[in-house]
Amino acid sequence: MIRWEPGRVEEVLEEGEGIQRIKVRLVKSGESGTAVHYPSLLGRVEAGDEVWLNATAVRLSLGTGGNYFVGWVNRPPRSAPIRGHIMKMRYTPWQIALRTGEEQGSPHHVTLRECRSLEGTPVLIGELHSMLPIAVSTWRYLAGKEGIDPRIVYVMTDGGALPIALSRHVQTLMELGWLNGTVTAGHAFGGTMEAVNLYSGLLLAVHALKADLVFVSMGPGIVGTGTAYGFTGVEQGQAINAVHSLGGLPVAIPRLQKTDSRPRHRGLSHHTRTVLTSVALAPAVVPHPADQDLSELHRAAEADHHWIPFRLSPEQVVERLAAYPLTVRSMGRTLGEDPLFFTAVSGAAETAWRLWRDLSDGLAPNDSIARLRSRNG
Structure with a gap:
């Protein structure tokens, strides 16, 4: 099962091409923490955005993966152009279409x-x-x-x-x-x-x-x-x-x-x-x-x-x-x-x-x- 908790983005700590590391404040407890967000899934987040956080690893006190992860943003998600035909994370809400090196249309x-x-x-x-x-x-x-x-x-x-x-x-x-x-x-x-x-x-x-x-x-x-x-x-x-x-x-x-x-x-x-x-x-x-x-x-x-x-x-x-x-x-x-x-x-x-x-x-x-x-x- 997943432990979902609502939060608000306070600050974007790090901007990367494929990742944002952000500071969040949890709505119910008021505690602050760091969260990982992947813009390729939902678009980039900004300070003030309300988000739903997967808090499972944090609540289990796990070392590896022990961060909050953004699972949803309380605004319409921002779509990106579809590239490629091979789905990764298949049959989940976050399945993503990517061009692999093997597929038809690839130069390889x-x-x-x-x-x-x-x-x-x-x-x-x-x-x-x-x-x-x-x-x-x-x-x-x-x-x-x-x-x-x-x-x-x-x-x-x-x-x-x-x-x-x-x-x-x-x-x-x-x-x-x-x-x-x-x-x-x-x-x-x-x-x-x-x-x-x-x-x-x-x-x-x-x-x-x-x-x-x-x-x-x-x-x-x-x-x-x-x-x-x-x-x-x-x-x-x-x-x-x-x-x-x-x-x-x-x-x-x-x-x-x-x-x-x-x-x-x-x-x-x-x-x-x-x-x-x-x-x-x-x-x-x-x-x-x-x-x-x-x-x-x-x-x-x-x-x-x-x-x-x-x-x-x-x-x-x-x-x-x-x-x-x-x-x-x-x-x-x-x-x-x-x-x-x-x-x-x-x-x-x-x-x-x-x-x-x-x-x-x-x-x-x-x-x-x-x-x-x-x-x-």
Whole structure:
């Protein structure tokens, strides 16, 4: 069920192309709060507008998604031109028509009709959205060291937030020019390109946006229940399968945390255990800090994954993130509070980078994997 509460817009705090963050005052209680509004659904709001707010997450005291969301404005909604024929958020009052890269009329329709392969492109696959800025900052740091400018594309699935505009990290990375484009797949929307599903989204990233390196994860937010399969991060394993079946090179980031109130997430998260032992049926490259013993996971995995140890210090990660203007937090924790998490992500990103450089030089994937294993083992 939804908890609806009436409010009034007091101030527009932030104007973005796909999002407004606003200050609202609730009519009944008089309390103030911040709310998120997506102009593509109802038009832009202004100070003084009366709105109905979805207060469900706030009343549940949720961390992720714990904002008010504007669900209706007490005036006629402002229509926008219809673009495209593919509906996202289908069969809800907020279904929106968007032009996807695959549909007839798209300049990429013929390409998507004919191409079937990612042609060996390394695809870094994360579980949490907070991994994105760490990975991209690592890639841009390494690019600066080598004096090259790779094209980096983010494919956002619909396992978390659906509007990509919610992500301050995506906004910042695009403004910096560190991301060369985004693809919103499934019911996620608002990217540089829209895709019907993850498979075609990956193909669009490589063949339409010309990505050298691709990062895949859900948007902000993740759902978990403490059960073996009851979490949206199972999609990480499904993404491994998708990349493999399309002829790409999947690189999976293990979720490693030193600090967490939940024992199931300390050390190697039970999410990663499930993903790599039973959801991922195709082999992935799995980089991991050399001091983390994952031998039990090796034995339990159904697929013959490629385990690549690496050595990376928290100080090196600090250097890689230094140019990124936002503070990165995952589950509320910074690099100083949980260095293992940040090190695992940055090391995995560097492994994907080394694979891309080797493949660009004509080395076969298995030879590159063997080289990385011997170099870091």
